[in-house]
Amino acid sequence: MTSNKTSEKRPIRVVLGRLGVDKHSRAALVVCKALRDAGMEVIYLGYGLLPESIVNTAVQEGSDVIALSSHCNYHRMLFPKVMQLLKEKGREDICVVAGGIIPPRDKEFLESIGITGSMGPGTPTDEIVKHIKDRVDAARLGHAGAARKV
Amino acid sequence: MSTEVTKKREEDKLLNLKTQSGFEPKSVYGPEDVKGMDYKRDLGDPGEYPYTRGRFRDGYRNKLWLKHTAFGMENIEKSVDWLKWLLEAGMGGIRFTTDSCNQLGSDMDHPLVKDTLGCGGPPYCSQRDFERQLEGISLVGLGIDFPCATAAWNNILCYCSLMNLAEKRGMNIAEMRGSCNGDPLHAEAIDSTAPHPLDVTFKMVIDLIEFSSKNTPLWHPLVPCGYDMRESGIDTVQEVAFILAERIAYIEAAMARGVPFDKIRAPLQFSGEIDFFETICKMRAARRMWARIAREKYGATNPQTLRPNCSINCAGSSMMAQQPIFNAIRLTGELIAGVLGGAGSLEMKGFDEPLGLPSQDAEVINLGIAQIVTHEMNVPLVTDPLGGSYYVEWLTNKIEEEALKLMKQIEDMGGFKAAVEKGWAQAEVKKAALKRQSELNNKELIKVGVNAFEHLAKDEIPVRLYYYDNPEKNAAQLLAEFKAFKASRNMAKVREGLLALKAAATRKENLIPHIMRALKVDATYGEVMGTIRIASGYTWDAYDMVQVPDFMK
Numbered sequence: 001m002t003s004n005k006t007s008e009k010r011p012i013r014v015v016l017g018r019l020g021v022d023k024h025s026r027a028a029l030v031v032c033k034a035l036r037d038a039g040m041e042v043i044y045l046g047y048g049l050l051p052e053s054i055v056n057t058a059v060q061e062g063s064d065v066i067a068l069s070s071h072c073n074y075h076r077m078l079f080p081k082v083m084q085l086l087k088e089k090g091r092e093d094i095c096v097v098a099g100g101i102i103p104p105r106d107k108e109f110l111e112s113i114g115i116t117g118s119m120g121p122g123t124p125t126d127e128i129v130k131h132i133k134d135r136v137d138a139a140r141l142g143h144a145g146a147a148r149k150v
Numbered sequence: 151m152s153t154e155v156t157k158k159r160e161e162d163k164l165l166n167l168k169t170q171s172g173f174e175p176k177s178v179y180g181p182e183d184v185k186g187m188d189y190k191r192d193l194g195d196p197g198e199y200p201y202t203r204g205r206f207r208d209g210y211r212n213k214l215w216l217k218h219t220a221f222g223m224e225n226i227e228k229s230v231d232w233l234k235w236l237l238e239a240g241m242g243g244i245r246f247t248t249d250s251c252n253q254l255g256s257d258m259d260h261p262l263v264k265d266t267l268g269c270g271g272p273p274y275c276s277q278r279d280f281e282r283q284l285e286g287i288s289l290v291g292l293g294i295d296f297p298c299a300t301a302a303w304n305n306i307l308c309y310c311s312l313m314n315l316a317e318k319r320g321m322n323i324a325e326m327r328g329s330c331n332g333d334p335l336h337a338e339a340i341d342s343t344a345p346h347p348l349d350v351t352f353k354m355v356i357d358l359i360e361f362s363s364k365n366t367p368l369w370h371p372l373v374p375c376g377y378d379m380r381e382s383g384i385d386t387v388q389e390v391a392f393i394l395a396e397r398i399a400y401i402e403a404a405m406a407r408g409v410p411f412d413k414i415r416a417p418l419q420f421s422g423e424i425d426f427f428e429t430i431c432k433m434r435a436a437r438r439m440w441a442r443i444a445r446e447k448y449g450a451t452n453p454q455t456l457r458p459n460c461s462i463n464c465a466g467s468s469m470m471a472q473q474p475i476f477n478a479i480r481l482t483g484e485l486i487a488g489v490l491g492g493a494g495s496l497e498m499k500g501f502d503e504p505l506g507l508p509s510q511d512a513e514v515i516n517l518g519i520a521q522i523v524t525h526e527m528n529v530p531l532v533t534d535p536l537g538g539s540y541y542v543e544w545l546t547n548k549i550e551e552e553a554l555k556l557m558k559q560i561e562d563m564g565g566f567k568a569a570v571e572k573g574w575a576q577a578e579v580k581k582a583a584l585k586r587q588s589e590l591n592n593k594e595l596i597k598v599g600v601n602a603f604e605h606l607a608k609d610e611i612p613v614r615l616y617y618y619d620n621p622e623k624n625a626a627q628l629l630a631e632f633k634a635f636k637a638s639r640n641m642a643k644v645r646e647g648l649l650a651l652k653a654a655a656t657r658k659e660n661l662i663p664h665i666m667r668a669l670k671v672d673a674t675y676g677e678v679m680g681t682i683r684i685a686s687g688y689t690w691d692a693y694d695m696v697q698v699p700d701f702m703k
Contacts, residue, residue, distance in 0.1 A: 020250055020262055020263065020265075020266050021250040021251075021253045021254045021262055021263055021266075023253065023300055023340070023378075025340060025382070025583075026381070026382050026383060026467075026583045026586075026587075029580060029583050029584070030583060030584060030587040033584060033587075034587075048262055048345070048692075048693055050261060050262065072250070072266070072269055072270050073266075073269040073270070073506060073507075073621075074266045074269055076621055077265050077266050077269070077621055077622060077625065078265060078266060081265075101471065101504055101505065101506075103505050103506060103615065120471045120472075120504065121467070121470065121471060121504060121600075122470055122471070122472060122590065122597055122600035122601060124591060124601070125587065125591060126591075
């Protein structure tokens with residue numbers, strides 16, 4: 001397993017996008033700005049993405065986080081593929097978070113496969129920033145199981 | 151104890167003194183605020199130019215507003231049953247949903263959509279699928295709406311499919327009523343990276359307007375839309391200005407083709423947002439603004455084009471996921487505002503809009519709201535009952551004043567199409583999106599249960615959401631059925647139909663009759679779009695994930 005993680009305090013790098021054909025863009029735009037204002041580096045891939053594209057970009061760019069935005073009920077069908085691809089590439093150290101329209105019972109399912117957050121419309125942006133920071137801090141300290149506890 | 155109660159009482163006050171779009175009204179309005187208004191010039195009775203007070207004197211006594219809803223379950227069979235229930239229950243207008251392949255204008259087996267079929271409603275990408283959705287449903291008197299504004303191709307493909315079906319059923323398409331709200335300018339303005347190029351989609355819309363004006367004169371081929379831009383965060387003034395400026399852009403392009411102004415039927419459609427008085431007043435302002443533009447700039451004489459139908463589409467983004475039952479209250483307010491503003495048709499969202507496909511409970515609630523507002527609250531009894539209110543007339547005037555300034559700015563840029571081509575509209579929408587979030591963060595915009603009164607959303611009042619089992623199995627089955635259908639076709643006929651379409655597109659002819667013919671011989675929606683794209687010099691597929699099929703080479 002190769003990893004770009006070091007113990008240095010380098011900015012958190014996030015790849016953010018919408019899988020499939022999901023035209024709801026306001027949330028992604030707002031979250032990108034909030035993360036950048038908090039000092040993170042954000043690569044915004046827009047929409048029309050296959051799971052492979054977002055995972056490949058995250059690996060190539062040395063990202064800490066994949067942030068998946070979903071408003072069309074795609075999360076149940078597409079998000080597990082992201083986790084599967086990360087596992088195949090030996091990059092389960094990359095944290096995966098989700099946001100958008102995700103019903104409460106699906107939030108539990110996503111957490112069971114390692115995707116946390118699932119914050120919806122109205123979430124204050126600093127809560128989202130904190131969640132990502134906490135996940136990445138835990139991952140950088142090497143706690144692989146922390147994904148399910150945060 | 152009494153100090154605590156006193157403290158709580160003191161805290162129970164207005165949290166902000168601005169309207170949703172940032173107007174800062176005074177506490178009281180009076181005659182001095184409407185000085186200079188002339189009744190005949192600025193208001194008129196309902197049914198009289200400039201139609202500020204409404205399209206018809208008798209208002210809702212003639213006809214109540216058309217109750218519209220989106221219908222669509224995870225596959226066509228379930229959707230048809232659902233549609234029959236809705237029509238039985240009192241819905242008069244239906245809007246097809248757009249699943250992912252319809253959003254994209256692709257076939258169901260496109261890599262970007264094949265794994266999520268059914269999540270956004272039943273996918274349909276052929277004449278056969280389209281007809282299955284209306285099996286056993288009478289088309290007579292049914293108000294059909296094809297969405298969505300950001301997928302103009304889907305609108306047009308549905309229109310062609312519907313006219314094919316009507317002819318098959320022996321109907322005269324000149325009597326077909328409904329609307330297509332494809333709006334490529336609006337789609338470009340939002341950060342949604344429209345998959346198909348503006349030049350292709352804009353021409354398709356003008357083709358539809360031209361064809362419809364001659365063959366389906368009762369149809370609305372155009373509904374310039376502010377909905378998605380409003381969802382993205384633009385305010386009421388921008389919404390009115392952008393909708394009217396877009397209207398002008400499309401109408402002038404159609405007129406350049408020789409379509410007379412008075413033959414272009416296009417309603418005014420607004421977002422039914424949560425600010426009560428803004429919704430009422432923007433409708434009144436826009437009616438007056440448009441009537442004056444139609445008469446003074448275009449010499450309109452047809453009442454249909456002077457006082458177009460005014461419709462409301464309740465704002466999805468006004469619905470919150472926290473304490474979803476509160477959305478029923480929001481919808482009630484939005485409906486009443488729409489009715490007081492004179493909406494001729496009104497689409498309500500489900501209270502469960504932020505949580506999934508609309509449930510049956512959501513439709514029952516919406517019909518209940520409409521019937522209670524009508525028959526218990528007596529809201530529609532009098533036409534424009536708020537006419538003459540000092541505040542309402544002031545706010546109507548204010549919205550018009552600000553929107554006219556913005557329209558002048560757009561006109562100076564060369565019109566809304568130029569504003570989009572220059573990226574100006576996109577920049578305005580992005581700015582608005584960030585502004586809205588900052589207003590939510592700072593509590594300048596209140597959302598009860600979300601950024602204020604959170605204690606009211608702590609324990610969720612149980613609701614029954616619509617879930618369906620095994621979405622993967624559903625998607626796989628839809629895909630298998632589609633592949634079987636594609637393989638069962640007479641490919642020689644499909645090829646012939648598509649080549650004729652390609653030739654017409656290359657010659658820049660009106661594509662509507664050619665699309666209709668291609669669909670009749672079982673060309674798929676994705677194949678029709680691919681053909682139009684390659685004839686226009688683009689790749690077959692917007693994402694270059696699907697190549698030109700062998701039978702087309």
